[in-house]
Amino acid sequence: xxxxxxxxxxxxxxxxxxxxxxxxxxxxxxxxxxxxxxxxxxxxxxxxxxxxxxxxxxxxxxxxxxxxxxxxxxxxxxxxxxxxxxxxxxxxxxxxxxxxxxxxxxxxxxxxx
Amino acid sequence: xxxxxxxxxxxxxxxxxxxxxxxxxxxxxxxxxxxxxxxxxxxxxxxxxxxxxxxxxxxxxxxxxxxxxxxxxxxxxxxxxxxxxxxxxxxxxxxxxxxxxxxxxxxxxxxxx
Numbered sequence: 004x005x006x007x008x009x010x011x012x013x014x015x016x017x018x019x020x021x022x023x024x025x026x027x028x029x030x031x032x033x034x035x036x037x038x039x040x041x042x043x044x045x046x047x048x049x050x051x052x053x054x055x056x057x058x059x060x061x062x063x064x065x066x067x068x069x070x071x072x073x074x075x076x077x078x079x080x081x082x083x084x085x086x087x088x089x090x091x092x093x094x095x096x097x098x099x100x101x102x103x104x105x106x107x108x109x110x111x112x113x114x115x116x
Numbered sequence: 117x118x119x120x121x122x123x124x125x126x127x128x129x130x131x132x133x134x135x136x137x138x139x140x141x142x143x144x145x146x147x148x149x150x151x152x153x154x155x156x157x158x159x160x161x162x163x164x165x166x167x168x169x170x171x172x173x174x175x176x177x178x179x180x181x182x183x184x185x186x187x188x189x190x191x192x193x194x195x196x197x198x199x200x201x202x203x204x205x206x207x208x209x210x211x212x213x214x215x216x217x218x219x220x221x222x223x224x225x226x227x228x229x
Contacts, residue, residue, distance in 0.1 A: 009158075035216040046120075046206050046220035047159065092158050101172030102216045103149065104208075106158030 005030055007095050009107025016114050022080040024110045026093035029074065033095040035102070038067065038078045041090045041109075050091075051078075083114045118143050120209050120221035128227045129197050137192045137224045139207030147171070147210040148190040149218060150182060154203045165190055194226075202228045 008027045016022045026036075034055055039047035053060045053067040053076065060067045066079040080087055090111050094104040121140045129135050141148050147166045151159035161174035165184035179195040188209075194201055204225050208218040 037217075039220075044222075044225075046122075046222045049217065049219060052217070094158075096216050098216075101164055102210070102218075103161040103164060103172055103174065104151075104159070104218060105161070108158050109156075 005100070005105050007093060007105050007107045009093050009110060011110060012108070013111040014113070016083045016112065018083065018085060018114055018116045020083050020114075022083045022087070022112055022114070023077060024091055024093070024112070025075065025077045026095075026107050027073075027075045028095050030095070030097065031074070032097040032099045033105075034098070035096045036067070036069065036076050037094050037096075037104070038065075039092045039094065039106075041092065047092060080112075083112075085114045085116045088112055088114050120145075120207055120219055122205075122207050122221040122224050124224060125222070126225045126227075128229065130229050131197055131199060133197050133228075134193065134195045135197060135226060137194075137205050137207075137226070139190045139192070139209075139221060141188045141190070141207075141209035142219055145209035145211050145219075146188050147212065148184055148188065149208045149210070150190070150192045151206040151208065151220075152176070152203045153206055153223070159206055162192070197228045199228050202226060 037052035038050045041047040064081045069076045093107040149164040150162040153159040163173040183191045204223040208220045
């Protein structure tokens with residue numbers, strides 16, 4: 004019930020293309036859904052986050068789409084650049100569990116120039 | 117504003133030994149969470165400290181223990197190290213108890229031989 008399932012495991016996108024990563028959850032108590040970007044040897048960096056009361060949030064080239072009824076959310080990276088090549092993690096949390104983050108398994112994104 | 121810092125960067129220990137990892141939270145943040153990230157996986161929640169008290173614990177044995185100091189910095193102690201403890205240990209700080217935004221440090225890479 005506390006799992007967050009992320010797909011795909013890896014993704015190769017051409018420069019300028021759209022990268023799409025999907026996540027699904029079971030626990031309807033989750034009320035905060037962040038995405039993190041992690042480069043090799045570094046800690047995860049908070050990219051963008053959404054709450055269930057909105058269906059979409061956009062920050063620059065990054066957009067989160069949220070489907071509450073399907074219990075799914077996704078990250079879209081528009082105009083993908085080689086510098087976006089990294090591992091992306093979705094996560095979810097709820098005050099019921101002290102706001103601990105439950106992470107997906109990660110998606111390795113490679114943007115080809 | 118100083119971000120989350122962790123020390124040491126890398127550490128090599130042998131099975132059965134004990135280790136202490138340190139974390140300084142971001143300025144103004146009073147909550148610290150620790151996560152373990154095994155190679156190729158998402159971070160797993162170990163525990164959280166708020167105002168020097170443990171405020172939630174994940175599925176980790178008691179040989180994983182922690183401490184938070186009055187200045188909100190924190191330590192993670194692991195006793196009787198096992199080979200499976202080899203991982204990146206991440207510290208994340210939050211602006212206040214109950215806040216869902218968490219900002220990660222660069223991590224400490226622990227190798228157990």
